[in-house]
Amino acid sequence: MHNVVIVGSGCAGNTAALYAGRANLKPLVIKGHEAGGQLSLTTLVENFPGFPDGINGPDLVENIKKQAERFGAEYMDGTVAEADLSKRPFRLRVEKEWIETRALIIASGASARWLGLPNEQKLIGHGVSSCATCDGFFHRGSVIMVIGGGDSAMEEANFLSRFGSEVILVHRRDQFRASKIMLDRARANPKIKFLTNTVVEDIYDVHKGHVTSVKLRDTSTGKVWDQEVGGFFVAIGHIPNTAVFKGQIDTDPDGYILSKGGARTNVNGVFHAGDVQDRTYRQAVTAAGMGCMAAIEVERFLEAEGH
Ligand SMILES: Cc1cc2nc3c(=O)[nH]c(=O)nc-3n(C[C@H](O)[C@H](O)[C@H](O)COP(=O)(O)OP(=O)(O)OC[C@H]3O[C@@H](n4cnc5c(N)ncnc54)[C@H](O)[C@@H]3O)c2cc1C
Numbered sequence: 001m002h003n004v005v006i007v008g009s010g011c012a013g014n015t016a017a018l019y020a021g022r023a024n025l026k027p028l029v030i031k032g033h034e035a036g037g038q039l040s041l042t043t044l045v046e047n048f049p050g051f052p053d054g055i056n057g058p059d060l061v062e063n064i065k066k067q068a069e070r071f072g073a074e075y076m077d078g079t080v081a082e083a084d085l086s087k088r089p090f091r092l093r094v095e096k097e098w099i100e101t102r103a104l105i106i107a108s109g110a111s112a113r114w115l116g117l118p119n120e121q122k123l124i125g126h127g128v129s130s131c132a133t134c135d136g137f138f139h140r141g142s143v144i145m146v147i148g149g150g151d152s153a154m155e156e157a158n159f160l161s162r163f164g165s166e167v168i169l170v171h172r173r174d175q176f177r178a179s180k181i182m183l184d185r186a187r188a189n190p191k192i193k194f195l196t197n198t199v200v201e202d203i204y205d206v207h208k209g210h211v212t213s214v215k216l217r218d219t220s221t222g223k224v225w226d227q228e229v230g231g232f233f234v235a236i237g238h239i240p241n242t243a244v245f246k247g248q249i250d251t252d253p254d255g256y257i258l259s260k261g262g263a264r265t266n267v268n269g270v271f272h273a274g275d276v277q278d279r280t281y282r283q284a285v286t287a288a289g290m291g292c293m294a295a296i297e298v299e300r301f302l303e304a305e306g307h
């Protein structure tokens with residue numbers, strides 16, 4: 001029987017483990033399919049406080065893990081495949097093993113949707129990104145491409161126009177899901193050029209180790225051409241990793257956990273941390289902050305329960 005199990009080993013999960021460890025709770029962290037979370041995909045992180053020269057994403061998240069292990073946090077390989085939150089202790093199945101816990105922190109993140117292009121994954125952190133706030137600054141003065149037709153694509157394009165010489169917004173249709181106000185704002189921005197009925201076929205140049213250009217195809221004429229770009233931002237949404245808790249935890253229609261204040265969910269003893277509940281900020285520092293909040297909530301919950 002564990003005091004607290006933490007689902008996910010990104011910034012949120014590792015920070016929750018650090019705080020729970022220092023509260024003597026001996027937390028168990030289930031690493032999941034992507035140990036280290038989304039930061040393990042990227043290169044330089046320049047906006048996490050405390051690192052004046054920046055720090056590589058994988059190093060940052062590994063450092064938090066080591067810090068948590070120093071205070072007794074344990075890490076387990078595997079993914080939570082099934083959960084029973086109907087009664088306490090809560091039960092989680094990791095591969096073939098059932099684990100029991102008095103309290104649970106869900107820090108399973110929200111994975112960015114990618115286009116699935118042949119070179120896309122190889123160039124993440126080298127010009128390909130899903131986060132304008134994180135990586136826009138690296139592309140000052142270059143041509144930046146944004147993919148998508150919803151509000152987040154418009155918001156990212158507007159934000160990136162502060163950095164790029166030009167922002168090209170590529171959308172596969174000529175109708176947009178974005179709200180009128182967001183679309184009008186992007187259309188009124190002289191630095192944003194729209195390319196509709198257009199899809200990206202691939203991104204180059206893996207050999208040079210960074211993004212140099214993309215191959216585009218006009219879906220109405222079939223015309224194919226190359227376009228030089230320095231930054232490539234995919235803004236087609238995120239998928240919160242909550243499928244395994246479906247029907248047991250209140251979520252919004254997209255699957256993000258609905259907060260009941262602080263780090264609380266609708267289930268007493270189950271807490272949320274990080275991007276799994278946050279569709280607004282999605283930053284390492286906010287995820288870490290919420291990991292701290294969740295661990296403090298767990299401490300108080302267990303104390304009140306007499307553990
Ligand atoms: C390319 C890229 C660059 C970025 N750059 C920056 C940056 O420069 N600065 C910044 O502040 N932010 C950046 N971000 C955003 C930042 O990475 C996220 O906001 C942050 O990682 C969220 O942390 P999290 O712990 O909530 O979730 P995640 O990092 O997504 O971690 C989720 C964890 O949950 C695990 N998991 C999922 N499902 C299960 C399951 N069923 N069972 C067990 N475990 C599970 C996963 O394996 C993973 O370990 C970037 C994101 C990307 C994709």
